[in-house]
Amino acid sequence: MRLTASALLLTVFLALTARTAAAQARRSCGVDRWPVKVWADKDAALVDTVPVAATVQMLASLSVPELVYPENGRIRPHEFRTYRVRAVVERITVEDDGDWHLVLSEPGAPTLKLIAELPSPECATSATLATRFRAARDSLRRVPRRGTVDIVGIGFWDYIHNQKNGARNGFELHPVTLIVPIR
CATH class of the missing domain: 1.20.5 (Single alpha-helices involved in coiled-coils or other helix-helix interfaces)
Known part of the structure; x- marks a missing residue:
């Protein structure tokens, strides 16, 4: 033919x-440690899900781990912890991978920043995680501009890559699993 x-x-x-x-x-x-970002890495079951109270300032001042970041595993101790942080939502953007990228600031100290990310429910590896990601997004929709939230998420060390408005140490909350609007 x-x-x-x-x-x-x-x-x-x-x-x-x-x-x-x-x-x-x-x-x-997504890329760059994606299994860790969506709580689907080989260490996911070892994450302590009881939230530890923290502040933007505290998390942004943690010492950067001096090791190669594993692609499919977590870095002790901070990536094995869930944190609850009260913060002001400064900005929300949608990333190419579908994540909702939040810039958070310390209440009363707007120059202290931290990034938190809500993965797309379509990228979740289980129905339970998809439900959590969707519920967190629904809660965020009720937060007014520059509103205050209690945000719960798992600690994550991102590569330091000149990301705007992130903590200088590269620490983030990723994934976010719960958002409670405060005002």
Whole structure:
């Protein structure tokens, strides 16, 4: 069977489009320690889910671990802890991977910042996590501009990469599992 030039061109175009779509689907849920970010890493079951009270200032002043960050494992002790932080939601943006990226500040000290991320429920690895991520997003929708929240999330060391409005040490709350609007 002989293909005309236009049929061949169309076949190549469709094949490249399918390959690109497949690659984007694989990337759409994130990179850089993604299993840790969505609580699906090999250490996930070891995370203490009882929240420890913390502040933006406290978490932003933790010492940076001097080791290679594992792609599918956690760094002791902070990534094995769940934190509850009262903070002002300064800004919300949607990342390419579907995460809701929150810039939090210390109440009364707006220059002290910390990033928290709510993964897309579609990127959750279980129905339970998808429900938690969706519920946290629904709660966030009720927070007024520059509103105060109690936010619960698991500690996460992000690579330091000149991220705007993040803690200088790269510490984040990722994933966020609960948001309670305060005012």
